[in-house]
Amino acid sequence: MFDFTATYTDQYELAMGQAYLLAGRKDQSAVFDYFFRKNPFKGGYTIFAGLPDLLTVLENFRFDKEDLDFLKAQSFHPDYLTYLENFRFTGTIYSPPEGDLVFPTSPVLRVEGNLIETQLIETVLLNILNFQSLIATKASRMRLVAKDGVLIDFGLRRAQGLGGYYASRAAVIGGFDATSNVRAARDYNLRVSGTMAHSYVQSHESELEAFRSFAAARPEDCVLLVDTYNTLKSGLPNAITVAKEMEKKGHRLKGIRLDSGDLAYLAHKSRTMLDEAGLHFVKIAASNQLDEYVIRSLMAQGAPIDVFGVGTSLVTGQPDAALDGVYKLAQADHRPVIKLSENVSKITLPDKKQVWRAIDDRSLFLGADAVGLENEKHIAVIHHPFIPHQSF
Amino acid sequence: MFDFTATYTDQYELAMGQAYLLAGRKDQSAVFDYFFRKNPFKGGYTIFAGLPDLLTVLENFRFDKEDLDFLKAQSFHPDYLTYLENFRFTGTIYSPPEGDLVFPTSPVLRVEGNLIETQLIETVLLNILNFQSLIATKASRMRLVAKDGVLIDFGLRRAQGLGGYYASRAAVIGGFDATSNVRAARDYNLRVSGTMAHSYVQSHESELEAFRSFAAARPEDCVLLVDTYNTLKSGLPNAITVAKEMEKKGHRLKGIRLDSGDLAYLAHKSRTMLDEAGLHFVKIAASNQLDEYVIRSLMAQGAPIDVFGVGTSLVTGQPDAALDGVYKLAQADHRPVIKLSENVSKITLPDKKQVWRAIDDRSLFLGADAVGLENEKHIAVIHHPFIPHQSF
Incomplete structure (x- = not known):
């Protein structure tokens, strides 16, 4: 993976750290909240993700020699450079488990530590959590519409x-x-999957020859891409020929992949052709600019697609580029602090807080989180953060 | 940086490689073109970027022990694993210099080598070039509208x-x-820059105290964030007080930063207040959801902003998530090859090609690239790729 060092941060975190050190405040305490203001994709929830990666990075977050040389050249103070040389993150992080549903304005994660360490980790924390939560949320939206379909990241x-x-x-x-x-599969122990590219077909004298050689090389894991020349007139007939040849050798063609054209129409036609050839076991995979809306449409059309390969929209979270997560100071030196704004939704919630999640009598989420101070014991009234008459 | 190994690729590249090896085709030649179909941001050009990083990665692109163990567990063929153990990219890349303007459909970069190596590098090549070109193009759009303004990445x-x-x-x-x-500044030798965060101001008993301590810690590089409580009633007056105090000690406040509200209005007001205090040298920086459209609007309003700090839209290329660059086979075993499609814009250009760039008599770009075969000596007629009557 990336060799994160503690310069994986914004310059101003380092500048503020120096100011804290020189003012003799290095041991003062601080409490920061990580939260976001808006669910991505105009959706109703966010999936919290990235915690294990963040913790791994923080455990090893230190300034190496190259970092220190660079900071020295940027005229940071010698006392501060000495401090950074021995820097370790020693704070405490309170967090929900990865995969949990989280909601806007409610604190997701709390960081406690000294002023300098809590400030220095801001950028890497936001960088990791904002992105992974965005993508996990996007993926879950596709999972919801794809039902039991197989979803594969091609991005x-x-x-x-x-x-x-x-x-x-x-x-x-x-x-x-x-x-x-x-x-990523290697490092995170994920299931890995793939098919073939147009170039493979093109590199052969004929599509049939290409399919035959691919099947020979991977008889147990063979998915044939059928749209290099003409899906229904060439790709499918050739795939069926090869599937029948494979059967004679005791193998089964795993699937075909559609990568262009009207996927619902082609999937219906392909299924019929495969079934008529007695190839009920051959799966149909589809790719080409899929997202949750296209998948939902394909499902609604009853397209017999078993596997969806999703690229750009999944791995970039298109059309949203970022979860708008922020990291705001809630307490400094045991004193609650606030950030004011003319925009009420940008005023921060001061002090150490806790979050209650309201569940119904079947243990299902009721649709409301309540934020209280850490020392509050029970909830009498839940106030809507911005709309008073929606309190209950 | 990231420890790229040759498994930074899609599974199907490896599957195709195995099929080539087992078919005895490992030494057959291949020629691939990298090109894209659409300029990002509904714009008229793309800035080509990422070449040095790509070359660095390719020079070191090999399978380490963890890679090979993982691939073995995925049931790749023993002969292929032996081949991969000694794999190096030995091909040749023809490319424009980084920073060059490039245009849709015209080949940007050509890769020549053997079938396996040219296939295995597809994913990493697309991953690096597509993204860096997207971001360089986005940045250049902001540069065009910001004129001589200072542009800083805060993303x-x-x-x-x-x-x-x-x-x-x-x-x-x-x-x-x-x-x-x-x-990134450390590794790529970039200029680094930063200001301060709201948390720094909040961590002090008062904004004035915060500004004083920050100025004391960084008298030569002090930019004060003035919107934690109230930009014009609190932030500006406090910044002016500190700037005058700094002057007495022989220092100059470098700037103030506006991060919310009507940036044009606040910049005008701030400039007036600073100038009336004799602080003509204090620069005004602005941030908060900037992109090329907001910057253009601020410039059109004559906002006296010297420095623009740009975050999300710059580093993610919002609203576009990806340059749609592709990598297509043009020649295999010295035979020109084509990918057909019912969509004429998706038919590939076969064979080895060269690109002529038409310039006028002042050496300025005329607005047309011509694509010809490598062995063509001159251009008689330029045909539009899709619209015949636009040929000339």
Whole structure:
């Protein structure tokens, strides 16, 4: 993975740290809340993800020699550089488990520690949690509409650079079955999956020859891409020929993949052709600009698609680019603090807080979280954060 | 940086590689083109970026022990695993320089090598070039509208995980001046910049005290965030007080930062207040959901903003999530190949090609690239790729 060092942060975190140190405040306490203001995708929930990666990074968050040399060249104070040389994150993090549903304005995660350490981890915390939660939420939306369909992440090539590494993991947290991303599968122990590309078919004199050689190389895990030349007139007939040849050798073609055209129409036609050839066991996979809306439409059309391969929209969270998670100071040196704003939704909730989740008598979520102070013992009235008459 | 290994790829690249090896085709040649179909952001150009990172990765692209163990567990063929153990990319890449303008449908980059190596690098090539080109293009759009304004990347916290690492670099390729991302600045030798956060102000008993301590810690590089409580009634007056105190000690306040509200209005008011206090040298920085459209609007309103800090929209390329770059086989075993499609814009251009860039007599780009076969010597007629009557 990435060799995170403690310069994986914004410059101002380091500048503030120096100011705290030089003012003799390095041991003063601080409490920060991580929360977000809006569910992504105009949806009603967010899936919390990224916690294990964050904790791994924080356990090893230190400044290496290159970092310190760079900061020295940026004229940071010698006393501060000495402090950073021995820096470790020693604070405490209170968090829900990964995969939990979380909601806007309610504190998701609380960080307690000294002023400097809690400030220095802000950027990496936001960077990891905002992104993985975005992608896990996106994945879960596809899981909801795909029902029992197999969902596979195909996104690495369109991911935002190295963002693809975490995206594949977050997709599985959100409900995906597998990924084409081999490195992420290796490191996170995910199921890996893949088919073939057009180039493979093109590199052969004929499509039939290409299918035969691919089946010979991977008889137990063979999915044939059928749209290089013409899906129904060439790809399907050739795939059926090869499937029958495989059967004679005791193998079964695992599936075909549709990657262009009207996927619902082609899936219906393909299913019929496969079934008529006695190939009921051959699965149909579909890809090409899928997202939760296209998958829902395909399901509504009764398209006999068994496997959905999703790329760009999954690994980038399109059309949303980021969860708007923020990290705000709630207490400094045991004193509750607030950030004011003319926009009421941007005023922060001061002090140490706790969150109650209201459940009904079947232990199902009632649809409301209540935020109280840490030392409050019970809830009498729940106030809506911005709309007084919606309190109850 | 990330410890790229050759499993940073899609599973199907590896599956195809095995099929090529087992079919005895490992030494057959292949030529792939990297190109894209649509400029991002409904714009008229794309800035090509990411080449140095790609080359660094390819020079070190190999399968380590963990990779090989993982692939063995995935039942890849023993002969193939032996081949992969010694795998190196030995192909040749023809590319424009980073920062060049590139256009849809025209080949951007050509990869020549053997069938297996050219296939195995597809995913990492697309992953790096698609993303960095997207971000460099986004950055250049902001540079165009910001004119001589200073542009600083503030995006790491909202970046798509590790995508933020490359994003900061690509932003500078596209015309940004600096980044808040310390690690990227360290590794890529970028100018680093930053101010202060609301939490710093909140952690003090008063805003004035916060400004004083920050100025004391960084007298040569002090930018004060003035909107924690009230920009014009509190932040500005306190910043002016501290700026005058700094002057007496022989220092100059570098700037103030506006981070909420009507930035044009507040910048005008702030400039007036600063100037009336004799603080003409104090710069005004602005941030908060900026993109090229907001910056253009601020410029059109004559807002006296010297520095723009841009986050989410820069490092994620919002509203576009990805450049749609693809990697298509143009020649296999010295035979030109094509991918057909009912959609004419998806038919690939076969064979080895070259690109002519038409320039006028002042060496300025005329607005047309011509694609020809590699062995063509001159251009008689340029055909539009999809619209015959636009040929000339």
